Amino acid sequence: MESQPETSSIERPLVSVVDDDESVRESLPDLLKEFGFAARAFSSPEEFLASDCVGQTKCLILDIAMPGMSGPDLQRELKLRRQEIPIIFITASTDKTVRPRLLEQGAVDCLFKPFSDTALLAALNAALRVN
C-alpha cells in the first residue's frame, strides 16, 4: 500500500467515519490519511447528515449501534436521499449473524472490532472499485 502525500489531499477521495466511540473517531482518520484518503469523523449519523460532506464522501465507515439513529438507519436514510455512498459497517458486537444481512442490503463489508489495517484497506479498495 502506498502512502499518499498529505499535500495532495484535495484530490484524495473522502472517507467519512460515523461512530459514537471517541477512540475510533480519534484513531481511524489518522490511519485513513496514512492510506492516502481524506478523512472526516462524525459522532452520530445526524451530525454526518447535517455536514457538507455527504455528497463528497466516496466511502462511509459506519458504526452499527449508536444512540439515536443507528448505522442501518443512516443507510436507509441515504438511500431515500439517493446518495449512493459505499458503506463499510464496523461493530464492537460479537454477533456474526448481522454481517450477511448487512451485505445483502448493499453494504460493501462489515468489519468486527478490532480489525486489522489490511482488512480495512481491502474493504476500502473494494468500496472505491464499486464507486
Next chain:
Amino acid sequence: MIGSGKSRNDLPLEASIPAGTAPLESILCTEELQRRPSRPPDYEKENRALVKLVSALADSPSTIFQTLAETILDVTQCDSAGLSLLTKDGKTPHVEGQRFYWPAICGMWNPHVGGGTPRNFGPCGDVLDQNRTLLFTHFERRYPYLMPVSPAAEECLLVPFYVDGKAVGTIWGIMHSDHRKFDAEDDRVMASLGKFASSGYQSWMQIEDLKIQVAKREKAEAEVRELASGLEAKIRRLVEANVVGIVMWNLEGTITGANEAFLHTAQYDREDLAAGRVCWKDLTPPEWSDRDEQAIAQLKATGIFQPFEKEFFRKDGGRVPILLGGALFEGSGNEGVAFVLDLTEQKQQESARLYSEERYRVVVETASDAVVSIDDEGSIVFANPATATIFGYNPAELAGKPLTLLMPEYMRELHQAGLKRYLATGQRHMNWQGTELTALRKNGEEFPVEVSFGEVTRDGHKTFTGFLRDISTRKQAEQALRRSEAFLAEAQYLSHTGSFSWRVATDEITWSEQLYRIYELENSVPVTLELIRTRVHPEDLTLYEKMVEEARNGGSDFEWQYRLLMPDHSIKYMHALARSTRDQDGQLEYIAAVQDVTARRLAEEARDKARSELTHVARVTSLGTLTASIAHELNQPLSGIVTNASTCMRMLAADPPNVDGARETARRTIRDGNRASEVVTRLRALFTKKDAATESVDLNEAAREVIALSSSELRRSQVTLRQEFADDLPTLTGDRVQLQQVILNLLRNASEAMSTVDDRPRELLVRTERDEGDRVRLSVKDAGVGFTPHVADKVFEAFYTTKTDGMGIGLSVSRSIIEAHHGRLWAAQNDGPGATFSFSIPCRQEEGLTSDNTGAATGMGSARDAA
C-alpha cells in the same frame, strides 16, 4: 207291741203259721152270723152315717178313713173299728202290697193306729183270699203275733174294701167281750158302708189324682212358659244383636223376615224384604243349588240341616261367602228359621294366611341362600332348592340326615354339644344372626358361610331354621378391599398424606389412619373441628377459622397451608387440598387430602443453601447474556489500540518517519489499553465465585461500577440514565458482588421495560438514600410499561418473565440475595408511567448473611406484602 209305732213293721213278710197253731177253720165263725138273731136295720142311723161320710168327703177327704172307722163303731156298737189297706210303701193302697197297715182305728184299739199285719198271714189276707166277709173269733190263736195286742178280740168282723173293683183292704169291727155278738145286720151295714166308703175313697183319689195331674200340668205349663219366654228373649237378643244373620223362610224360596245383619250381608234393605223381593233361591248361585237340595232333603227328614259353607249373591251381584244352618218350625212343615254367618272376613284372613304362607314358601324356594330346618335332635327336616346349588346335596337327599353333614368334621361335636346345651338350658352361646362359620360341600370343599337362624316351638318340640349364605365371594371381595385399603394406607403413610371427609351440616368428620398419625392422635378419638383447632399453630389460628368459615359458606374447593404445633413443640407444615361434593342428600361434604410437607420444608431449607450455588450460576448465566456487551466494551478499546498501533507503524515506516504522529498514536494506544484493562478488572470481580462475603460495601461506589459496566448497553438501548446518590450514605456490611448483581439486574430490567417506549424519553433514575432504622435503600425508577397489580404479584417468581428472551430468573435471584441481607426487595407502580424497584437493607448484618431464602420460594406471599 205291734201297735206301737216303731215295731209295727217288725214282722217278717214271710211270717207263716208256726207249727202247732190253730187251723183257720177253728177261728172262723162266719156262718154264725146267719144263725144269730138279727136286729132290725136302723136306716135313720145308717143315713146319718152316710151323710157324715159324704160331708167328710166334701170337707176334708183326707179324714175319710177316720170318719169311716167312727161310723162303723157307731152303727155296729162294737168296741173297736178300723181299716186295713194293702200297701207297698206303708201309705198308699196298692193291690200288690205285701203288708196291711191301719190308717184309722176308733174305739179301744185306737192306740194301734199305724200298725198292721202281714198280707199272707193274718185275718185281712184271709178276707182278700176268700173275697168275702169273714167273722173271726180269737184269731190270736192262729195268728200269735196278735196275741200281745190288747185288749184281745172276742170276735172280729172283716169286710173287703174295694178300689177300682179290686180288693185292696178291709174294714173291720171288733168285740172285745161277749156281751154282744155281730149279726147279719152288722154284716150288711158294714158292707154297705164299705161300698160307699170305697167309692168315696175312689172319688177322692180320682180328685186327688186330678189335682195332681192339674198341678203337674200347671207346673209343666209354667215351666214351658218360662222356658219359652227365656228362649224367646234369647232368640230375640240373638236376632237383634245382629252378630249373625237370621232369616225366616219358607220352602217356596221366599225370605219372610230377616235381621239387619243378614240384610247387611246380602246388601238388601227392609223395603226389598217387605216387597218380597228377597228370595233365597235367587240368592244362591247355580253351582250351589245341588248343595241346597241336599240341605232341604235333610230338613224334610230331620227338621234341621247341618251348617254348611256356601255363597250368596249380594244385591249388587257380588258374591259373599257364608255359613248357613237352619231348622223347620215345628209343625209348620214349610217354614223355618236359618242363620247366615258372613265369612268374608274369615275368608280374607284365610286367604291372607294362605297368601302369606305362599309368599314365605316362594321366598324360601327362590332364596339364593340355603334354608335348612332341623328338629331338636339335629336332623334335617327341610332344605330348599338353593341347598343343592350351595352344598351340592339334593334337598330330598338331605331329609332325615344330621345337620352335621354340612359341617367340617371338627365342628360337628361342637354343634351337637351346643344344641344339647341350648335345649337343656335355653342359654344361647353364639350369635344367632349373621355368624360366620365354615361349611362343607358334598364334594368335600370347605367354604365360609354366614348363618342366621331362628326357632319355632310346637307341641313342646323345637324346630330350628337357618339361612346359610355362601360368602366365599364376599370374603374374597373383602380381602381384596382390605388389600386395597392396606395399599391406600401404605400409600398415605409413604406420602405422608392423610385424607378426611367433612360433612359440613353435621360437622361429622372422618379421618384416615394416616391423618391420625400425622396429628399424633389416638385412632379412637372422635375428630371435631375443636380438636383440630388445638393442634393448629397459634399464628395460623386466624387463618384456620377463616378457612372453616369460608368452607361452610362457600362450598368451593379450597387449598391452604398451615402449621401444626405438636405437644412436644415441634412444628409440622401441612398442605391441604379439599374438594367439595354433595352427598346423597345433597348436603355439602368436603373430601380432602392433607399432606405433611414438613420433610419437604426441611428439604427446601437444605435446598436454599444450594440456592447460593444457583445464585452464582444464575449470576454467571445472567452475565453470560451480557457477554455481548462485555465484548463490546472490550472491543471498543481494543479496536482503538489496533488502529492506533497500525497508524503508528505506518507513520514510523514513512520517509521521513512521522515521529510526532507516531508518538501521539502510541499515547492513544496506551490510553485504550488501560481502558481495556479496567474492563477486565471489573469483569474479574463479577466472575469471581465467592461465598456470601461480608465486607464493607459503599453502595454508591458499587452502583457506579455497575452503571459504568452497563453504560454502553444502556446507551445503545437509547436509555438516559440519571443518578441521585446520597452523599452521606453509610457503608453497609454485605456481599458487594451479590449486591452489584442485584443492581445490574434492576438496570437491565428497567432498560428492557422501556424497549418498546417511543412516545416519551427512556429515562432511568438510580437513587440511593438512607432509610429508616439504619438502613440504606437503592431504587431504580423507569418510565417503561410498568405492570398491572396482577403481574406485580408474579414478577418475583422464579422463571416468571414477560420477556420473550431471558430466563426470568433475575428478579427471583435478586430477591433471594436481598433477603439474605435481611433486606426487602419490592416493586411499585409509579404515579406516572413505569415502575420503581427498590431494595432496602440494614447496614449491620447482626447474624451475618443467612441462607434462609424461603422468601424466594414463596415469593408470591412476600411480593403481596411488599405491594
